[in-house]
Amino acid sequence: NSVGLILAVGELFLFMLTQLFLQEPPPKKEKPLTVDNESANQVGGWRDIMAAVTHFDLAFPAFIMFTLICNFTLYQVALPPVSSDLFGWTPLEISYLMSVQSICIFLGMFAAMYASIYNVSDFTMIASGNAAFVIGGMLTVLWWRREQATIAQFILSIVIVSFAYPLMGPANRSQYTRAIHSRPELENCIGLLQSFFNQAFSIGGFISPNFVTSFVMKSPEEISNTDGHELTLWALYVPVSAILVILGLL
Numbered sequence: 001n002s003v004g005l006i007l008a009v010g011e012l013f014l015f016m017l018t019q020l021f022l023q024e025p026p027p028k029k030e031k032p033l034t035v036d037n038e039s040a041n042q043v044g045g046w047r048d049i050m051a052a053v054t055h056f057d058l059a060f061p062a063f064i065m066f067t068l069i070c071n072f073t074l075y076q077v078a079l080p081p082v083s084s085d086l087f088g089w090t091p092l093e094i095s096y097l098m099s100v101q102s103i104c105i106f107l108g109m110f111a112a113m114y115a116s117i118y119n120v121s122d123f124t125m126i127a128s129g130n131a132a133f134v135i136g137g138m139l140t141v142l143w144w145r146r147e148q149a150t151i152a153q154f155i156l157s158i159v160i161v162s163f164a165y166p167l168m169g170p171a172n173r174s175q176y177t178r179a180i181h182s183r184p185e186l187e188n189c190i191g192l193l194q195s196f197f198n199q200a201f202s203i204g205g206f207i208s209p210n211f212v213t214s215f216v217m218k219s220p221e222e223i224s225n226t227d228g229h230e231l232t233l234w235a236l237y238v239p240v241s242a243i244l245v246i247l248g249l250l
Contacts, residue, residue: 049189052180053196060248061176062200064126064168067241069201071133072165073208074140074238075101075158078217082230085220086149100155104162112167125171127249130242132164137238146228173197 052058083089083097115125139157143149180186180193215234223230 049186049192052183052186053193057179057182058176058193061172061179062197063248064172064245065197066200066204067245068165068168068172069204070208070211071137071238071241072161073205074212074216074235075161077209077212078231079158081217082144083154085223085230086144086146086154087151097155097158101158101162104159105166108163108166111163112170115167116170122171122175123249125167126175127246129164129168129171130245130249132160132167133242134239134246136160136164137235137242140238141229141231141233141235144230146223146230148228 053062079097079101080091080094083094087093089097112125136157139153139160143153143157176197177194180190186193211234216231216237218226218230218232
């Protein structure tokens with residue numbers, strides 16, 4: 001299992017880097033005790049936490065993260081069987097395509113870093129990424145069609161989505177973190193709220209593969225008996241959810 005060994009060695013290397021070079025923050029100075037009621041209220045309890053996570057400025061970034069992983073999962077799950085059905089590609093050729101996808105994600109990360117250095121707003125990055133998902137999702141529904149799709153069309157839809165994917169994650173987390181710090185009463189539960197945010201990403205990762213395989217992808221027989229489209233109309237969830245995110249940002 002060479003892939004498993006590579007992952008294990010990589011995780012061990014990251015663990016060593018973390019233990020050797022990642023410094024802990026300096027200890028926080030204790031605040032002096034006070035009986036002032038206003039200061040006493042600056043400690044959030046479960047009621048404050050639940051009220052916060054259901055508020056739009058915290059719930060909406062979690063929704064963005066959920067839709068982000070759900071949308072991108074379509075291109076991870078459907079890419080191998082669809083490319084095999086469309087062009088008869090073998091696992092080796094599919095791996096080349098997935099390498100191209102990885103390069104696009106890498107370039108998208110550099111684009112996100114460049115945008116952050118030049119103070120491009122989180123709103124612009126998230127909106128641009130979702131606009132790309134709208135375009136890529138619509139092209140996927142229209143172009144992924146047996147006996148009509150070209151290799152250039154197939155790859156272009158994947159490239160658009162892959163490049164846009166890393167633009168949204170860091171910008172969205174930044175927006176969420178700022179929303180937390182705008183509420184002084186939540187200072188004692190920042191880690192818990194960040195875990196809620198991460199769970200939105202994890203839940204999307206659990207749900208979306210089953211959804212894609214059950215409702216979005218077609219069997220070869222279904223493709224032959226219909227109009228040749230590789231995916232059902234449920235694939236429209238990608239552009240529709242991206243449009244909802246843009247509307248929410250506005």
